[in-house]
Amino acid sequence: MKKLLFIILAVGGATWWFKDPTVSVASSDVSFGYVVKYSGNAGRGDTLPMLVALHGNGDTAKHFYETALDQINVPARIILIKGPLSHGGGDAWPWTAADFARYGEPINEAIASLALKYPTVGKPVLLGFSGGGMMAYYQAIKHGDSYSYIFPVSGQLSNALLGDTSFRRGAKVYAFHGTKDNVISISGGREAINILRANGALVKLTEFDGDHHGIFTNMKTRITQAVEQKLTSLN
Numbered sequence: 001m002k003k004l005l006f007i008i009l010a011v012g013g014a015t016w017w018f019k020d021p022t023v024s025v026a027s028s029d030v031s032f033g034y035v036v037k038y039s040g041n042a043g044r045g046d047t048l049p050m051l052v053a054l055h056g057n058g059d060t061a062k063h064f065y066e067t068a069l070d071q072i073n074v075p076a077r078i079i080l081i082k083g084p085l086s087h088g089g090g091d092a093w094p095w096t097a098a099d100f101a102r103y104g105e106p107i108n109e110a111i112a113s114l115a116l117k118y119p120t121v122g123k124p125v126l127l128g129f130s131g132g133g134m135m136a137y138y139q140a141i142k143h144g145d146s147y148s149y150i151f152p153v154s155g156q157l158s159n160a161l162l163g164d165t166s167f168r169r170g171a172k173v174y175a176f177h178g179t180k181d182n183v184i185s186i187s188g189g190r191e192a193i194n195i196l197r198a199n200g201a202l203v204k205l206t207e208f209d210g211d212h213h214g215i216f217t218n219m220k221t222r223i224t225q226a227v228e229q230k231l232t233s234l235n
Contacts, residue, residue, distance in 0.1 A: 021036075023110045031110075032081050032106075039073060040073050042075040049076045049121045050076070053068075053078060053079070054081055054131075057088070057091075058089065058091075060090050061091070067216050069224070071221070072224055072228060079114055081111075084103055092131055093134060100161050107135065124148065126140075128152055133154050137192040141167055141196060142166060144167075148171060148234060151223070152189075153223065154177055154178065154181055154189070155189060156184050157192035157195065158188070177189035186207060208222075
C-alpha cells in the first residue's frame with residue numbers, strides 16, 4: 001500500500017513538474033499558458049531582455065520556437081505564450097472583434113506580470129506571427145507604451161476589429177509581410193500599418209518576395225537578426 005501511494009505521489013509530482021506554467025489576469029477570468037526558453041547561453045536567474053512570442057493559429061508555442069526562433073543567439077528570455085483559443089489541433093489567437101475585446105487587455109496585463117515575475121531589462125519586445133501577428137498589431141495600437149519594440153509578421157488588423165478608438169503609442173513597430181501571401185493578404189498588413197501611422201506611431205513595413213510562411217523560410221535569418229539587434233539594444 002505504501003509503495004502504491006509513493007508511485008501515485010511520484011507520478012503526480014512529475015506531472016506537475018513538467019506541466020507548462022500559466023499566468024492569470026487579475027481583472028478577468030482569463031489565464032494564459034506559456035513556455036520559457038533562454039538564448040545566448042543565458043540562465044534562469046539572469047536579468048535579461050524579454051522577447052514575448054505569439055505563434056500562428058493552429059500552431060503550438062513549443063513548435064513555433066523550434067521552427068521560427070531557434071536561431072536567436074543573443075542573451076534573452078523568450079516567453080512563448082499559448083493562444084487562448086483552439087484551432088486545427090493547436091492553439092489560436094483572436095480573429096473577431098468580440099475575441100479581441102475579450103483577450104486584448106488581458107494579454108497585455110499577462111505580459112506585464114511576466115516582466116515583473118522574471119528579472120527583465122527594459123520593456124518587453126513583442127513578436128507575433130499570423131494570428132499572433134494580428135494580436136501584435138492590436139497591442140501596438142492599444143498598448144504600445146507597454147513594449148519597447150513590436151514585430152508583427154504576416155498579420156493584419158482593421159478598424160472594425162479595434163472596437164473603441166483608444167490608442168497608446170510607444171513601441172517602435174517593425175512589420176514584415178510577404179507580397180505573395182495567400183493566407184493573410186499584404187493589403188491587410190498595409191491597412192494595419194496605415195492605422196498605426198495615422199495615430200502617430202513609428203512604424204516600418206518590410207515587404208518581401210515570399211508567401212505567408214517567410215518567417216520559417218527565406219526571411220527567417222533577416223527577422224532573427226532584426227530581433228537580435230533590438231534585444232541587444234536593451235542591455
